[in-house]
Amino acid sequence: xxxxxxxxxxxxxxxxxxxxxxxxxxxxxxxxxxxxxxxxxxxxxxxxxxxxxxxxxxxxxxxxxxxxxxxxxxxxxxxxxxxxxxxxxxxxxxxxxxxxxxxxxxxxxxxxxxxxxxxxxxxxxxxxxxxxxxxxxxxxxxxxxxxxxxxxxxxxxxxxxxxxxxxxxxxxxxxxxxxxxxxxxxxxxxxxxxxxxxxxxxxxxxxxxxxxxxxxx
Numbered sequence: 001x002x003x004x005x006x007x008x009x010x011x012x013x014x015x016x017x018x019x020x021x022x023x024x025x026x027x028x029x030x031x032x033x034x035x036x037x038x039x040x041x042x043x044x045x046x047x048x049x050x051x052x053x054x055x056x057x058x059x060x061x062x063x064x065x066x067x068x069x070x071x072x073x074x075x076x077x078x079x080x081x082x083x084x085x086x087x088x089x090x091x092x093x094x095x096x097x098x099x100x101x102x103x104x105x106x107x108x109x110x111x112x113x114x115x116x117x118x119x120x121x122x123x124x125x126x127x128x129x130x131x132x133x134x135x136x137x138x139x140x141x142x143x144x145x146x147x148x149x150x151x152x153x154x155x156x157x158x159x160x161x162x163x164x165x166x167x168x169x170x171x172x173x174x175x176x177x178x179x180x181x182x183x184x185x186x187x188x189x190x191x192x193x194x195x196x197x198x199x200x201x202x203x204x205x206x207x208x209x210x211x212x213x214x215x216x217x
Contacts, residue, residue: 014193014194015107015190015191015192015193015197016107016191016192016193017106017107017190017191018106018107018190019190019192019198020188020189020190020198020200021198022200022212022214025188025200025212027210027212028210029183029186029188029202029210029212030072030073030074030183030186032186032188032202033072033110033112033186033188034072036103036106036108036110036188037049037072037101039106040101040103040106040108043103043105043106045103045105045106047068048101048103049068049069049070050066050067050068050069050101051066051067051068051069051079051099051100051101052064052065052066052067052099052100052102053065053066053067053079053087053097053098053099054097054098054099054100055087055090055091055094055096055097056090056094056096057089057090057093057094058093058094060094063086063087063090065087067079067081069099069101070127070178075180075182076114076180076181076182076183077099077112077180077181077183078119078178078179078180078181079178079179079181080124080127080128080176080177080178080179081144081176081177081179082139082142082143082144082145082173082175082176083118083175083176083177084143084144084145084146084175085144085145086144086145087145089145091116091179095115095116095117096113096114096115096116097113097114097116097181098111098112098113099111099112099113099181100112107190107191108188108189108190108191109189110186110187110188110189111185111186111187111189112181112183112185112186112187113183113184113185113186114181114182114183114184114185115181115182115184116179116180116181116182117179117180117182118177118178118179118180119177119178119179119180121177123178124172124176124177124178125172127178128172128176128177129169129172133170136170136172137158137161137162137165137170138158139173139176140161140170140171140173140176141154141157141158141161142154142157183204184203184204185201185202185203185204186201186202187199187200187201187202187215188200188201192217195217196217197217198214198217199214199215199216199217200212200213200214200215201213201214201215
């Protein structure tokens with residue numbers, strides 16, 4: 001099959017599953033997110049906590065990647081990574097980020113923007129210890145985002161650490177831990193026919209009150 005520009009231009013899907021009205025949304029976007037996240041879980045969506053995390057360096061050059069959400073509450077949204085990774089470097093220079101959830105089966109997406117900070121070391125250790133042992137070894141073995149000579153380098157490091165910590169707990173690497181994004185903008189998008197999608201956006205005001213508005217698609 002030849003993929004042409006015309007073929008790509010004609011790729012489209014009409015969305016008809018549901019609608020989204022202001023009156024049907026919560027006053028607090030975190031509560032609204034909780035409802036939609038539960039809907040995604042109940043719909044048996046594969047890894048409903050998959051999200052795109054977008055960051056930018058001090059010069060404003062953006063970068064995006066897929067991560068897993070590992071918790072959320074009124075304080076913000078939590079994910080874990082290597083602090084020396086590219087995203088870690090970006091967040092050290094520019095502690096702002098955006099998250100994007102897309103649940104195709106529900107024809108929904110959620111955009112979240114805000115300020116990012118590291119979570120406490122104790123919480124990072126607690127989560128690290130809850131991970132499968134293979135994931136612990138992998139995190140310790142990988143100098144994430146750094147140039148390595150070949151895959152054998154990683155596999156040798158995994159074998160070395162596996163032997164080193166045989167019968168012992170794997171300690172959390174100092175350079176690995178969690179971040180929390182504290183939101184000041186949250187947008188809920190529901191696909192609708194003819195690209196007239198529903199968009200309900202929340203902005204956090206200086207007085208700590210969330211203001212909700214409908215946006216044009």
